[in-house]
Amino acid sequence: MKRVGVFLCWCGSNIAGVVDMDRLQAEVERMPGVVHVEQNKYTCSDPGQESIRRAIREHRLQRVVVAACSPRMHERTFRAMMRTAGLNPYLLEMANLREHCSWVHRDIDEATAKAVDLVRRAVFKVRLARPLQSGKVPITRRALVLGGGIAGIQAALDLADFGIPVVLVESSPSLGGRMAQLDKTFPTLDCSSCILTPKMVEVATHPSIRLLTYSEVESVEGYVGNFKVLVRRKARSVDEQRCTGCGECLSKCPAKVPSEFDLGLGTRGAIYVPFPQAVPNVPVIDRQSCLYFTRGRCRICQRACPAGAIDYQQEDRLESYEVGAIVVATGYDQFDPAAYGEYAYRASPNVITGLEFERLVSSTGPTGGRILTPGGGREPQRVVFIKCVGSRDEQRGASYCSKTCCMYVAKQAILLKEKLPRCEVYVFYMDVRAAGKDYEEFYLRAREMGVQYVRGRVARVFPHGDRLRIRAEDTLIGRRLELEADLVVLASAMVPRPDARQVARKLGIAANQHGFFSEAHPKLRPVETHTAGIFLAGAAQGPKDIPDSVAQAGAAASKAAALLSRQEMETEPVVAEVNEHWCSGCLRCARVCPYNAISEREIRVRTAAGVRTKTVATVNPGLCQGCGACAVACRDGAMNLAGFADQQVLAEVDALCL
């Protein structure tokens, strides 16, 4: 029988405060195979680990059980300790006495009885453990960046500067993302495009970056170090190689449709570039509104093009890329304030969102930077901002704070005051959250410039003549307010992109209840996902402003670069194994395998009737991710999962039911 050592951790008072450790030790000492039991205040500490190593030497331990916290917390720590003690790391089993016992049960007798069961389970399982060896797989030294906003741009540039080839996939026709739509940035009032466009150009010209705009990821297969990504390159109807970006076609197109980039405040042709500084500066034909595609005649752009770049026959193309790591930077969307019927967002053109205001104030926007009411085309005398539209409102929006609105409202109010000094500006707020370097000062600057901050929610906005009437309450002095304004700006929340859940599903990463992608650990692994090799950057992970997105993109890039700087990586040895004697070659296992890791092969077997060949299943340990679906599908009991073998799980069941 294997010699098992059990190490009971107090975790300070976290475990020992609820579980009677001495009673537990007395029970554990009687378990089969256990030759040594000891208690430690903090087993994960250096002295704690050292005492395990000493016990392994002194008691010639062959198997180790650490009864402490969750294996998700410290299994890695103790496996590394096993290696330094000269034992195979997979001869260790943890019993989760903290998260699954002492933190959720108060009764000492019940908790102690459960702790005994949990330790017995670990002992029974570890007695059947075998040493496992990890294999090695090569790593593809190339990264995929998903999303061409500021986070994706930064991640791609940082990766490329490490010398790593990058494929950047952006679904819209140009790089730039949300940042390209902004006019100025807080708190420095830098012009957004002035600091963004040089980076966009750098991406397009960087020798290590392959830029795929107007493209979408179809599917992702494989695993860390070896992803296979299928990219759909949507038909642009314009030959990217031939187009010189002269823009002749743009002015000639007879169609006029609302511009997505200007959020419907301006128009574009059916052939268009989203905005003047677009990268690549190659137009795209929107086939839904193009006269040639809808009615079969027009071809004006084709005649206008001096380079012969217009290609109506172009079709979607699928391209496949092999990459070792993926950075997801798909960004955010703005909350649709239609849910707040009382704010008349749909009813009046002069009620707009914060992002729409950005287009209104931008010099590349539909008004050329003059602030005019979309309804009447007049300069507003009074503008009202309403904060927290869709944020911090579980009923109709989202429970979280969108983090950026307080600052961009301050910025927009300052811009208004700069451009129209006589305009009165009111801001209705719940709280002002200006945490960040120089942010509070920036907000105070808005107040000093004469922006009126009123604490309270707006009850109603309704059209009144050619103006808007606002009913609200000033909750600080407890007075009802009624005022008229020419423009109302709703600081609508940052929400996940509508396809965020599909993207999460394609990539096999998790999203939280709102649809923002989940990081592996909120504090210690903020840019990794639970899926190895996939990293997060920017507002796809949660509301973020530009500096935060850039910082996170840099962090994601360096994490990906650290992974890709290696030639090969160790694989998890928890993989499926075939017992060829028992395998009948039915290949049911292959059918349930999500990774195509199982194939068939012929082997020669000696039988009473002589040597014959038979078909058996064989597992590619590089592809196998250790889910164990095949082991259950196998009718012969020939397939097993190392580290979670049938015999081991059954032993665990027995241990718990004793």
Place this chain on the structure above:
Amino acid sequence: MSVREGWRPKIVAFCCNWCSYAGADLAGTSRIPYPASVRIIRVPCSGRVNPVFVVRALQRGADGVLVAGCHPGDCHYSTGNLYARRRLLVTRRLLAYMGIEPERLRLCWVSASEGERFAKVIEEMTAVLEKLGPVQQLREEGPP
């Protein structure tokens, strides 16, 4: 049915490593109390759970078995939980055929962010088993 004095139901729970085990961990880190009736076995995926494990648990003295995995569509291995669902629905019927209340086997989805849900599932299941009493059939050494 004579229930022995002080009898408390025992639940063997198979929790997938990526969602439900983490959900149970979260119940712990958020200090959400639940009945001490449950004993968790960690498996990589709910699709790893062989119906044999379920029957063995009922045979050896468990009063109920819980199999918890990622929500459909969120499986770390993409499809494991769907196989688990199919297999265990059939297992429930098999249990009913053997005269065992199918409620003793519960399959549920608990994500890594649903600590509260995990606690609630344990509470509900404990209440159900307290009503049903110990397993009478199958048990190798007879009812306790």
